[in-house]
Amino acid sequence: MIRRFLFGMMAVLLIAASASAAEPVPFTVNSLAKIKAQYAGRPFILNLWSVNECSYCIAELTLLGKLAKKQKRLPLVLVATDSPGFAPAMQKTLGPLGLAGVDSWVFDDPIPERLRHAIDPSWYGELPRTYLYDARHQRETIVGVLSEQRLRAWLKKHKLAN
Amino acid sequence: MNKDIFALLLAASLVPAAAVAMDHSVMPHPAKVALAVGATLDGNGRIWLAKVENQQLWVSWSNDDGQRFSRPVAVALEPEDIGASAENRPKIAVAQDGTVLLSWSQSLPKRFTGNIRFARSIDGGRSFSVPITLNDDGRIGSHSFDSLAIDGAGRVAVVWLDGRDRDAAREKDAAFAGSSVYFAQSLDNGAHFSPNRKLTEHTCECCRTSLAWTAEGPIALWRNLYGTNTRDFALANLGTGKVRRATDDEWQIDACPHHGGGLAVDGHDALHLVWFTQGKTRQGLFYKRIAGGRESSPMALGDPAAQAGHATVAAAGSMVLITWREFDGRVYVARAMHSTDGGASWSAPLRLAESGGAADYPLPLTDGKQALVVWNSATEGVRILPLDVGNAK
Numbered sequence: 001m002i003r004r005f006l007f008g009m010m011a012v013l014l015i016a017a018s019a020s021a022a023e024p025v026p027f028t029v030n031s032l033a034k035i036k037a038q039y040a041g042r043p044f045i046l047n048l049w050s051v052n053e054c055s056y057c058i059a060e061l062t063l064l065g066k067l068a069k070k071q072k073r074l075p076l077v078l079v080a081t082d083s084p085g086f087a088p089a090m091q092k093t094l095g096p097l098g099l100a101g102v103d104s105w106v107f108d109d110p111i112p113e114r115l116r117h118a119i120d121p122s123w124y125g126e127l128p129r130t131y132l133y134d135a136r137h138q139r140e141t142i143v144g145v146l147s148e149q150r151l152r153a154w155l156k157k158h159k160l161a162n
Numbered sequence: 163m164n165k166d167i168f169a170l171l172l173a174a175s176l177v178p179a180a181a182v183a184m185d186h187s188v189m190p191h192p193a194k195v196a197l198a199v200g201a202t203l204d205g206n207g208r209i210w211l212a213k214v215e216n217q218q219l220w221v222s223w224s225n226d227d228g229q230r231f232s233r234p235v236a237v238a239l240e241p242e243d244i245g246a247s248a249e250n251r252p253k254i255a256v257a258q259d260g261t262v263l264l265s266w267s268q269s270l271p272k273r274f275t276g277n278i279r280f281a282r283s284i285d286g287g288r289s290f291s292v293p294i295t296l297n298d299d300g301r302i303g304s305h306s307f308d309s310l311a312i313d314g315a316g317r318v319a320v321v322w323l324d325g326r327d328r329d330a331a332r333e334k335d336a337a338f339a340g341s342s343v344y345f346a347q348s349l350d351n352g353a354h355f356s357p358n359r360k361l362t363e364h365t366c367e368c369c370r371t372s373l374a375w376t377a378e379g380p381i382a383l384w385r386n387l388y389g390t391n392t393r394d395f396a397l398a399n400l401g402t403g404k405v406r407r408a409t410d411d412e413w414q415i416d417a418c419p420h421h422g423g424g425l426a427v428d429g430h431d432a433l434h435l436v437w438f439t440q441g442k443t444r445q446g447l448f449y450k451r452i453a454g455g456r457e458s459s460p461m462a463l464g465d466p467a468a469q470a471g472h473a474t475v476a477a478a479g480s481m482v483l484i485t486w487r488e489f490d491g492r493v494y495v496a497r498a499m500h501s502t503d504g505g506a507s508w509s510a511p512l513r514l515a516e517s518g519g520a521a522d523y524p525l526p527l528t529d530g531k532q533a534l535v536v537w538n539s540a541t542e543g544v545r546i547l548p549l550d551v552g553n554a555k
Contacts, residue, residue, distance in 0.1 A: 053248070054418045055274055055367060110195075110520035110540060113469050113489035124440065124471060126419045143440075144391070144416035 021094040022101070024087050026108035027079050029118045035077055035103075036137055043158040044075040046131040046139075047146075048119070051082050051090045054127040058093070060145050065097035067151065073160065079105045079119075081112060081127065134158065196244070197522040198251035199544060200266075201536040203529045205258060205314075209546060210287070211536070212254040212264055217241035219252055219266060221287050227534065228546025237281050237290045243269040245276070245306065249370040249422055249472065251522075253310035255318075261351040262287050265310040265320050268295075270302060278308045278322045282352045296346045298358045299326045304341065307422075309373035311380050318348040318355075319380040319400055321373050327363055340387040341367045345400055347380075362386070362405050366393045369422030376427045383408060383425040383435065391416045395423050395437055409448075409460075411441025421471060428477035428504055429530060436463070436473035436484055447473050447486060451505040464488055464497060464511065472523040479530025480504045481551065487523050490516075496524035496537045500551055514547045 025031075035046070047064065049057035061078075068074045078099065080090055084106055094100060109115050116123045120141070123129060130142040132154050142150070155161040200212035209224045211231065218241055220234035245267040246252060252266040262283040269276045281293040297305040304325030312318050324344040331338035343361040348354060366385035373382050379401040386396035388407070393415055395408040413419075423437030432453035439445060447470050448460040464470025468488035476483045482501040487494055493516040501508045514524070517539035524537040524547075533549040 052273075053368065053420060056417050111489060111494060111518075113494075114491075116469070117489070117491070121467070124419075124421060124438070124469060126415060126417045126421070126440070128417055 021091045021099060021104060024078075024080065024084075024090055024104040024106040026084055027105040027115060028108055029114060031079075031105060032119055035105075036133075039075060039077075039133070039137075041135055042075060043135050043160065044077055044133050045151075046077050046079065046119075046133065048079050048081060048127060048129040050127050051080055051086050051093050053082075056145050057128045060128045060130075061094070061097050061099060063146070063148055063151070065094075065099045067148075068102060069098045071155070071160070074102075075160065077103045077105070079107070081107045081115075081125065084108050195520050195540060196246035197520060197538050197540060198246040198248065199522060199525070199536065199538045200252040200254040200264070201525050201527060202254050202256055203527045203534070204256035204260075205529075207529060207532070208256075209527065209534065209536075210254050210256055210262065211544065212237075212252040212266075213538070213544065214244045214246035214252060217243060219244055219264065219281075221254070221262065221264070221283070221290070223287060224546070227532075227548060228536075228544075232287075235287060235289070237264060238293050242279075242293075244279075245269060248420060249523075250307065253308065255310055255312045257312055257316065257351050258314045259351070260284075260286055262290075263310060263312060263318060263352050264290075265296070265308045267306045267308050267322070272302055274304050274325075275302050276304065276306050278305045278320060280320065280352060280355070284351075294355075296320055296355060296358070297322070297324065297326075297344070298346075299324075301326055301329060303329050304367070305344075307370050309371045309382065311373040311375045312351075313375045316349060316351045317375075318352050319345055319373060319375075320347075320355075321345040321361065321371050321380075321382045321384075321400070323365060323367065323371060323384070324358075324360075325367075327360075338364075339390070340364045343371065343382065343384055343398075345382070347400070359400075361398055361400060361403060362396070365396075366419070366422075368418035368420050370424075372423060372425040374425045374427040374433065376433070377431045381425065381427070381433065383423050385419070385422055390414075393419060394439070394441065395435070397425075397433075408435060408452075409437060409439065409441075411439035411443045413439045413441035415440070424474045426475040426477040426482070428482060429479040430504055432477075432504055434475045434477050434482050434505055436475045436486075438471055438473070447471060449473070449475070449484060449505075453504075458505070461508075463499070468495070470497070474523065474525055476526040476528045477505075478528050481528045481530050481533060483526035483528045483533045483535075483549070485514075485524040485526045485535050487521070493518045494521045494539070496521075496535060496547070498524065498526065498533075498535050498547075498549060500528075500533050500549060502551060512549065514549075515542075515545060517542055
C-alpha cells in the first residue's frame with residue numbers, strides 16, 4: 001500500500017518535473033554578452049517571444065518545441081520580453097511545448113527599450129523575432145514567424161541537423 | 163495624482179479580499195504595473211483622469227490644470243483585471259451634460275481572452291453605474307483594444323478588436339487571418355447600447371484602435387491586414403462601414419507590432435493621423451492630415467535612434483497636439499509638438515519631461531485654447547505638463 005502510494009507520488013513528481021520548465025534567468029543589459037560567451041565559437045538561435053502578448057510566438061514555439069524533441073543538441077536560447085513576474089506563466093507555457101530544458105531568460109528592466117537596444121537598436125518590440133548566430137557570431141535577423149524550412153536549412157548548414 | 167489619497171482610500175476601503183480560486187488550467191496573471199491612464203478635458207476646462215490601481219479603475223478631476231485632483235472614486239465594487247499597460251489603457255470622455263463615460267478592456271484568466279467593459283456617471287463622477295460588458299457574443303474569446311468616442315450630445319460609440327469570427331472559423335477548421343473590428347453605439351449617453359455590429363474582418367490582432375467623432379459621425383482607425391500579412395492602417399466611418407486604406411507603408415510582417423496609430427478630428431472636421439510603421443515605403447513614426455479629400459504627405463516624427471514611438475494626437479478648433487515617447491539611452495523622454503493652424507505648420511518638438519523608470523506613453527489634451535500633456539510614470543506619478551502655445555486662434 002505504502003509502496004503503491006510512493007510510486008504514485010513519484011509519478012506525480014516526475015510528471016510535474018517534465019511538464020514545467022526551469023525558472024527563467026533575468027535578462028539585463030549584459031546578458032547577451034554572457035550568452036555569446038557561453039556559445040563562444042558555436043552557432044546558436046536567439047528567439048524573442050512574449051508569454052502574454054504574442055499569439056504568433058506560441059505558434060513559433062510549438063515549432064521549436066517539436067524540433068527540440070528530435071534534436072537534443074538544439075542550441076536554442078529563449079528570451080521573453082515580459083517581466084520576471086511572468087516566470088510561472090512562462091514555465092507553464094514552455095513545459096508542454098517540449099521546451100522545459102531550454103535556456104530561458106526573461107526581460108528584467110523597467111525600461112525594456114534599454115534591453116531592446118542592447119540586442120538590436122533597430123528593434124521596436126515586434127514579436128516574434130529571431131537571430132541566427134553562426135559560429136563567428138555573425139547573425140541573420142528573422143522578423144516575424146520563423147519558417148520551419150528556413151530553420152531546417154540553417155541547422156543543416158551549421159551541421160546541427162540530426 | 164496624490165499618492166497619499168490613493169493609499170488612504172485603499173487602506174480605508176473595507177472591501178473583503180475575494181477568495182481567489184486557483185484554477186491551474188488557466189494562465190496566472192501576475193500583477194502588471196498599471197501605468198497607462200486615460201484622460202480628457204471637459205467643456206469647463208476640467209481635467210478628468212482614469213487610473214488603474216489594485217484592479218480598480220479610479221476617476222478623479224482637477225479644476226486647476228492638474229495641481230490638485232479630487233478624491234478618486236472607484237468605478238466598480240468588484241475588482242477586475244483592467245488592461246492598463248503598453249497600448250492598453252482605460253478611456254474616459256465627458257458629455258456636454260456632464261455625463262462621464264468610461265470604457266476599458268478586461269483580461270480574463272484564459273490567455274488572449276477578455277471583455278470590453280463600460281460604465282458611466284450621471285452625477286459628476288461621484289458614483290458610477292455597474293459596469294456592463296459590451297461584447298454580446300457570449301463567448302470567452304478575444305475582445306480587446308477598445309476605443310471610445312462621443313459627439314457630446316448623447317451619441318456614443320465604442321469599437322474594439324474581436325476574435326469571434328476567427329474562433330468560429332477555427333471551430334470549422336477553416337483558416338482565418340487576423341481579427342475583426344466590432345462596435346456598439348448608444349444614442350442616450352450610454353444608458354443603452356445597440357447590438358454589436360461588425361465593421362470589418364482581417365485586422366492586426368495586437369495594436370490599439372482609435373476613434374474620432376466627425377461631422378459625418380464616428381470614424382475608426384486600426385492596423386489592418388492587406389493580402390497575407392501587410393499591416394497598414396485603414397479608416398472607416400461606422401455609419402457607412404466603407405473601409406479605405408489610410409497608409410501605404412507596405413509593412414509586411416508575420417508578427418505582432420504592438421504599436422498602433424492614433425486619430426483626432428479638429429474643429430474644421432480635418433482628420434489628423436499618427437502612426438508607426440517599419441514598411442518598405444517608410445519606417446518610423448509619422449503624421450498626416452486628411453481634409454476635404456486631400457492628404458498631406460507623411461511627416462516623420464521623433465528620433466528613430468531613440469526608438470521614438472507610440473504617438474497620440476489630440477485636436478480641437480485649429481489646435482493639433484502630438485505626443486510621443488523616446489528613450490535617449492539613459493531615460494524616457496516625453497515629447498510634444500503642436501500646430502495652431504490645423505496641422506499646416508508645426509512647432510519644434512519639445513522635450514517636456516523625463517523619467518528614469520517604467521512609464522506610460524504621454525497623452526495630449528486640448529480644447530482648442532490650451533494644450534496639456536498627461537504623463538504617468540512609476541517614480542514621478544501622474545504629471546500634467548502645460549505647453550506654451552501663445553495666443554491660439
